Amino acid sequence: MTTPIPLKIAYIGGGSRDWARKLMIDLALCPDLIGEVALYDIDMDSARLNEQLGNWMQTHPGVVSRWHYNAVSTLRETLHKADFVIISIQPGSLEMMRDEIALAEEYGLFYPVGDTTGAPGLIRGLRSASIYKDFAQALATYCPNAWIINYTNPMSICTRTLTRVAPELKVFGCCHEVFSTQRMLARVASQYLNIEIPPRHEIQVNVLGFNHFTWVDKATWQGHDLLELLKHHLEQPDTLHTYTQAEVEAFNDWFHSTDQVKFNLFKRFGILAAAGDRHLVEFLPGFICSPETLFKWGVIRTPVSYRIERWETAPQKTRDLINGVTPLLLESSGEEGVGMIKALLGLGDLVTNINVENVGQVSNLPLHAVVETNAHFSRDSIRPLSAGALPAGIAPLINQHCANQELIIEATLTENTDLAFQAFFNDPSIHLPLDDSWELFNKLLQVGANHHDHSEKLAPAWRITLTS
Numbered sequence: 001m002t003t004p005i006p007l008k009i010a011y012i013g014g015g016s017r018d019w020a021r022k023l024m025i026d027l028a029l030c031p032d033l034i035g036e037v038a039l040y041d042i043d044m045d046s047a048r049l050n051e052q053l054g055n056w057m058q059t060h061p062g063v064v065s066r067w068h069y070n071a072v073s074t075l076r077e078t079l080h081k082a083d084f085v086i087i088s089i090q091p092g093s094l095e096m097m098r099d100e101i102a103l104a105e106e107y108g109l110f111y112p113v114g115d116t117t118g119a120p121g122l123i124r125g126l127r128s129a130s131i132y133k134d135f136a137q138a139l140a141t142y143c144p145n146a147w148i149i150n151y152t153n154p155m156s157i158c159t160r161t162l163t164r165v166a167p168e169l170k171v172f173g174c175c176h177e178v179f180s181t182q183r184m185l186a187r188v189a190s191q192y193l194n195i196e197i198p199p200r201h202e203i204q205v206n207v208l209g210f211n212h213f214t215w216v217d218k219a220t221w222q223g224h225d226l227l228e229l230l231k232h233h234l235e236q237p238d239t240l241h242t243y244t245q246a247e248v249e250a251f252n253d254w255f256h257s258t259d260q261v262k263f264n265l266f267k268r269f270g271i272l273a274a275a276g277d278r279h280l281v282e283f284l285p286g287f288i289c290s291p292e293t294l295f296k297w298g299v300i301r302t303p304v305s306y307r308i309e310r311w312e313t314a315p316q317k318t319r320d321l322i323n324g325v326t327p328l329l330l331e332s333s334g335e336e337g338v339g340m341i342k343a344l345l346g347l348g349d350l351v352t353n354i355n356v357e358n359v360g361q362v363s364n365l366p367l368h369a370v371v372e373t374n375a376h377f378s379r380d381s382i383r384p385l386s387a388g389a390l391p392a393g394i395a396p397l398i399n400q401h402c403a404n405q406e407l408i409i410e411a412t413l414t415e416n417t418d419l420a421f422q423a424f425f426n427d428p429s430i431h432l433p434l435d436d437s438w439e440l441f442n443k444l445l446q447v448g449a450n451h452h453d454h455s456e457k458l459a460p461a462w463r464i465t466l467t468s
Helices: 019-028 044-057 075-079 094-106 118-142 155-165 177-193 226-234 245-250 260-269 277-283 291-296 304-322 337-344 395-414 417-426 434-450 452-458
Strands: 005-012 033-040 067-072 084-087 147-150 170-173 204-210 213-221 350-357 370-378 381-384
Touching: 005 019, 005 075, 019 033, 019 044, 019 067, 019 337, 033 044, 033 075, 033 337, 044 067, 044 304, 075 118, 084 337, 094 118, 094 304, 094 434, 118 155, 118 277, 118 395, 118 417, 118 434, 147 155, 147 337, 155 170, 155 350, 155 370, 155 395, 177 204, 177 213, 177 226, 204 350, 204 395, 213 226, 213 277, 226 260, 245 291, 260 277, 337 350, 337 370, 350 381, 395 417, 417 434
Parallel strands: 005 033, 005 084, 033 067, 084 147, 147 170
Antiparallel strands: 170 350, 204 213, 204 370, 350 370, 370 381
16 A cells, blocks of 8 residues: 655635645545644634534545544745645625726626626736735745645736746646546547546647636547537527527526537637626627617626625535534545645646646747646646647637736736736726726725725735826
8 A cells, every 4th residue: 555645735815615625525535634624714704614614524534544634824825834825815805806896887897796807806816916926935035845726716817927937836727627627528428429528538639828817729538529429419400599588597506607618619610719798798799788689699697796795604514514414525526636645746647728828839929928738747748739720710809808917917916006907908898988888996905904904914005006
């Protein structure tokens, strides 16, 4: 029997309601690793509850590894001697996110998610870059050799800020949107090849683009060209159609994707978008101009009120687990974080999609911008795999977003409001005249000032100032 490898994992955002529990379960099911998880959060009550949950979980008969969870009050203590660092935070309160999305709607901009791009997403990007600047300095000081896994959105801005501030850091970002596209392709393979639905990991895809606006130009299963099968699928009656509000709301699922945006983009551009429609529409012109337009494409907006309710009820659900009111199901989360950690420790190679700086893996996107492609994981090494070039019809739009994200980071690091507004006005979803865009931009910044107390906990200073 192989001796388990002892580790210290530092978790920034250790009071997480979702990602932390996924990590705990995946670690509990991994016999190859043991050690300590330090949980750091500005909400210490949440971190302490997760400490209780993680240590209680160790008493479950299905657990095959040993971990000690410890809520820690300082970032320095959390990061000291960490081998791996996981970051999954909410950059600003959900109430702030609610107010930003509602304000954008007053200007006719209806964002289904609002965490990556567009009016609320770019403002969240400013806030995130400010927070991540401080994280980068702490990481470089207290654990410069640790591998850092980011789960926070906006993924590209957060991940890029870390290496922009401290280029020596070993950083990558993880997102599961591509997984859903693989599952969709698996269903298509099953339907037209008369097979059982294959597991997601058997669907081989070439990934290129950046997070939540990622694309697939090759997809195979055991030698079968799945994009050709998808073309055939789109030719079938009623595969492509429009929806009514009643039909969309009948799904009773705030995260459901009909794939109509994805399918129609594939039909028009010949390359498959690999994120959910709720994210895709926020990067494109013309979709978020009204709720009716979104409903036509089968897209529903995920209300922040739902996120707030889930956040508020999560602690009691955790206590119900600990107290035996709700049974604990020890099942793999389907995320790949623990598998990546194992590969980096030399416990088997892994190829999967991640977000890292572009060193040429996407040939026609800017160098150093954070892009999403496949990468090869091995002992203490991540090697991005060459994904080629994006088609000429898609590349300009993606380059525009890359430029906007770089402007957001530069604006934060230099405290330059003008640069931030330039990125805001350049966003293709913000179809407003210059004066209205400027007005909305400053009102969104004012939302952050109105929530100043919470922001101050997240970052020592609100680095983007209001201007007239």
